[in-house]
Amino acid sequence: MAVTVYRATVSSTDRPHKYVAQVRDFTMTFDEPRVAGGLNEGMRP
Numbered sequence: 001m002a003v004t005v006y007r008a009t010v011s012s013t014d015r016p017h018k019y020v021a022q023v024r025d026f027t028m029t030f031d032e033p034r035v036a037g038g039l040n041e042g043m044r045p
Contacts, residue, residue: 006024007023008021017031017037018039029042030042030043031043032044
């Protein structure tokens with residue numbers, strides 16, 4: 001079985017509690033719910 005290495009990059013945005021991750025061809029947004037100060041625009045970390 002071959003070993004495959006994937007690299008991920010996580011960047012903060014101009015809004016607190018919101019981050020964007022990129023892995024291969026995928027982009028994921030992480031954000032806190034409104035109760036915790038976020039805008040609920042992505043999945044919770």
